[in-house]
Amino acid sequence: MSVSRPVRYPDVSSQGTMTKRAWWLVVLNLLIPGSAQLLAGNRGLGRFGVRLTFVLWALSIIAIVVYLFFPRVVYGVATNVVALTVLQIALVIYAVLWVVLTVDTLRLSRLVRTGPRARPIIAAFAVAALVCTAGAAGYGAMVTGVTRSTITELFASGDYEEPVDGQYNILLLGGDAGPDRTGMRPDSISVVSVNADSGAATMIGIPRNFERAIFSEGSPLWGPFPDGYDCGDDCLINYLYTYGEEHPELYPNAVAEGSTPGIEATRDAVAGVTGLTLQYSVVIDMQGFAELVDSLGGVTIDVPREINIAAIEATEPLFTLQPGEQHMDGGTALWYARSRYETTDYDRMERQRQVQQAIITQFQPSNVLTKFQGIAEAGVQVVSTDVPGAMVPTLMDLATKARGLPITTLELVPEVVETVYPDFDVIHALVASTIASSIPPE
Numbered sequence: 001m002s003v004s005r006p007v008r009y010p011d012v013s014s015q016g017t018m019t020k021r022a023w024w025l026v027v028l029n030l031l032i033p034g035s036a037q038l039l040a041g042n043r044g045l046g047r048f049g050v051r052l053t054f055v056l057w058a059l060s061i062i063a064i065v066v067y068l069f070f071p072r073v074v075y076g077v078a079t080n081v082v083a084l085t086v087l088q089i090a091l092v093i094y095a096v097l098w099v100v101l102t103v104d105t106l107r108l109s110r111l112v113r114t115g116p117r118a119r120p121i122i123a124a125f126a127v128a129a130l131v132c133t134a135g136a137a138g139y140g141a142m143v144t145g146v147t148r149s150t151i152t153e154l155f156a157s158g159d160y161e162e163p164v165d166g167q168y169n170i171l172l173l174g175g176d177a178g179p180d181r182t183g184m185r186p187d188s189i190s191v192v193s194v195n196a197d198s199g200a201a202t203m204i205g206i207p208r209n210f211e212r213a214i215f216s217e218g219s220p221l222w223g224p225f226p227d228g229y230d231c232g233d234d235c236l237i238n239y240l241y242t243y244g245e246e247h248p249e250l251y252p253n254a255v256a257e258g259s260t261p262g263i264e265a266t267r268d269a270v271a272g273v274t275g276l277t278l279q280y281s282v283v284i285d286m287q288g289f290a291e292l293v294d295s296l297g298g299v300t301i302d303v304p305r306e307i308n309i310a311a312i313e314a315t316e317p318l319f320t321l322q323p324g325e326q327h328m329d330g331g332t333a334l335w336y337a338r339s340r341y342e343t344t345d346y347d348r349m350e351r352q353r354q355v356q357q358a359i360i361t362q363f364q365p366s367n368v369l370t371k372f373q374g375i376a377e378a379g380v381q382v383v384s385t386d387v388p389g390a391m392v393p394t395l396m397d398l399a400t401k402a403r404g405l406p407i408t409t410l411e412l413v414p415e416v417v418e419t420v421y422p423d424f425d426v427i428h429a430l431v432a433s434t435i436a437s438s439i440p441p442e
Helices: 015-031 035-040 043-069 071-078 081-109 118-154 237-246 261-274 286-295 330-338 345-362 365-370 372-382 389-402 424-438
Strands: 167-175 186-195 201-206 280-285 299-303 307-309 319-321 324-328 383-385 408-411
Touching (some): 035 043, 035 081, 043 071, 071 081, 071 389, 081 118, 118 383, 186 261, 186 345, 186 389, 186 424, 201 261, 201 345, 201 424, 237 261, 261 424, 280 286, 299 345, 307 330, 408 424
Parallel strands (some): 167 280, 201 408
Antiparallel strands (some): 186 201, 280 383, 307 319
16 A cells, blocks of 8 residues: 555655655645645545636636636626635635644654754745745735725715717816815816726816816806806815815715715816816825825826926925936925925926826836735825726726837917916817827727
């Protein structure tokens, strides 16, 4: 019996045989968890482990194939709360199983019977294999739990929506609320327009001091301002956020729908200015923006020229950024995006869009996987949105497509359009032509 089945019934008096046997068992445990038990231990436990291993392999292969040909299906599963809960439980089960199987494999290998020099190496290999398997499953379970929590906290309820004229248009606001300010006014106003087929993205910047904004058809602000938002110096477009918050009766359903009266008032104005239907909005708290950048490990910005950075009323700069590529932490990136020292609002708009594009293009999977928890926690604190969870798979799919395309930009600044007495027909035509030019030919 011992001759025909040396793995199960080894010659324990031979250190050479026991050393080879131990190596076989720990390597098999790594490649096919449960196989060591089938050969040398509890066959019931071994069959259970091998079956679960084959199930994991099959599901992994199916997921890869589906991702290659139907990525939106994988995104749908990855953003579904129920599916994430099931996945997290499964990963925990696999992590526990691998711990049990590895410990049992070490017991079966009878290290005390192996060669003295081989013992620590075999044990270290088994521990390293355990870290690679159970550790990866445990980390995956943690990431899955954080993802589920982030989706629940960040995204609104709601259904899938079709694109408008082939585009998804998202209002992006950078809020300037802080301890030294009363309320919030958008410090940065942009529209991100994404083509629903190609993922081609266009970023349209609207100056915060844009005047006489008109409103989208049917807006509650049409009544108070039938000729546009025209009441002197106090009627800049970014003041509409405060106006909406002071008149919540204009948007009684805003909060219930995951928005605010201020956001809705700003949305109506930006829709009127650009001529676009804005399906969703995203508000970024600029005070917490630095945390998000730090969680990504910083961003690299190509600084076009030497720029002195300081508060607008300062008499001398805090620091100077030299031209060329600069890797910035969150605090530096925030200063770069917001400083108006020795510069104009329009220069600052250009820098803000530069930082936004840098974050989008440098938001790589490797960064996300290694710093996922910090990114997710910062994101929930920094970002608020009315994008429904049902739209996340579609938008993720489009973001993947957009990564391989250049981002087209349009700044509605005085050098491009009139911002004090604007001609909205001209602006609407310019926005439409810019978006059309960004879409790659079929």
